[in-house]
Amino acid sequence: MEKILRDKKAIFLFVFPAFFVFVVIVLLPIVVSIYYSLLDWDGISKGIFIGLKNYKDLFIRNTDGFILAVRNSFILALLSVFIQLPISLFLALVLSREVKGEKFYRTVYFIPVILSTVVIGQLWMKIYNPDYGLLNFLLTKIGLQSLTNQWLGNPKTALMAVFVPIVWQYIGYHMLLMYTSAKSIPTDIYEAAKIDGATESQIAFKITIPLMKPMLKVCVTFAVIGSFKTFDLIYVLTNGGPLHASEVPSTLMYNMIFFRYRYGYGSAMAVFIVAEALIGTLIIQKLFANDDAN
């Protein structure tokens, strides 16, 4: 039997196809991107090696709004952590404590997560439509006509207008992760706390939330990293406009590469996004680890 399980040919046949596809399509391009980011290259003529100049252009005397785009993605990260996650947490805590219709609510809250971002984007475009959209219509109906706005067309509101659906879409996702975690806590702990006279909010803050910490770490990481990488909804809704008001690093990268043919410079942005995501993950891990130590 040992011999069967050590069959080199079988191992190769089983592993190689997946490994080859994975390395060529997922890992290798990262290395290639780093290489591209060191070039001045329009994709047609031969690239010229320029070292770290693209990175310098990103951060020193930047003129194309990259810094602003990074700032925007940080704002989204903050909104996700301080607005999206608390809502998710509240819903998860409520649903995990045996509410009537628990399964129904959980199922409904999760629906936006599984929908295509293009569908969600097009739908919100209609909601924001200045003339016939749901939002302006409702504002007019309740007498707040003065607040009606060209939500996506106005540089002042575009950023928040694209962030709302992003935050909205994934509330259900985080809720489900937290719910799963809250449900895995043995119920006798709750019963003991109740016998000791703890109120529901005391139970939530003193017992459930501390025990959910590993999952909260996952949620914070996903929320932050997801914000750094966000692309789809912004691309559909505004493509970073108007006047770069809703630009994030990935939309800028996309336009730089595929519309302005600055392959090297765009690749530097791509590498930045990867690095930012990795560093962000490490920092969050560290923050939660420190917290444990205290």
Place this chain on the structure above:
Amino acid sequence: MTLIKGGGKVNNINIEKQSNKGSKKIGYYILEIFLIIWAVIQLYPLFWLFLFSVKDNNEIFGGNIIGFPHIWRWSNYAVAFSSGNVGKYFLNSVIVTGLTIAISSILIAASAYAIVRMKWKYSKLVLTIFLMGLMVPIHATLLPLFMILQRLGLLNSYAALIIPYVAFAIPMGIFILTGYLNTIPIELEESAFLDGCSIYKSFYYIIIPLIMPALATIAIFTYLSAWNELMFANTFVNDDAIKTLTVGIMSLAGEYQTDWGPIGAGLVIATVPTVIIYIIFSEQVQKSLVVGAVKG
């Protein structure tokens, strides 16, 4: 002494409970109302989408923005299908997603099996390399992949989407399946080998049926990411004959910019399969997305 103390406590709680009952009930109703309002917030936009997909512009622009349509114009769906190409996009999405799930399942099952069950020096290392893929954002691979596909002459083909989708499905699939395989006892395979069964037969007849639940979880995960994917689909394909629904809907929306009905119909058509899958397998869908998150 302690006993008496404990007893006193219990009594206190009982008294407290009674006096709190009224306010607790009110709190519960407030909570319930909140949950219902939140459900409406999550669902209403979709319902509204459905409503405007069966209206025509005269009605929407004439002031009936949120109400039920006066005339249900199912013909919008016919328009989306025929002149909007939604039928073709839909078929393309089915082909791309279907093949992605089929191919990735085979690759994932085979490699996870060899990593967990078979004995070779580099199994741990190979697993680690696969799992590194969980961290890779697709952004960083976009341009290099574009160049590779261009050089291979694969842009504007199903393969331009299927190959990357399969590759990006592999890390998550291997993560889920190696975990699952470790929970399956090896005795069945052992006795099969003693009976002279080959490794390939054991994989096909014993392992595949046993790992079906995990493969289903992986398939749902892969379905959602492939069916909804935008960045690759938007970059690697611009031929109308190959476009998938996500990109197709975008061009449809560009074409019928001012004609809400057909766009709405297209969006509904793109959403229906996912919603049907979700209604049938809601527990399974939720589980597969949670499993994906708890990676360590």
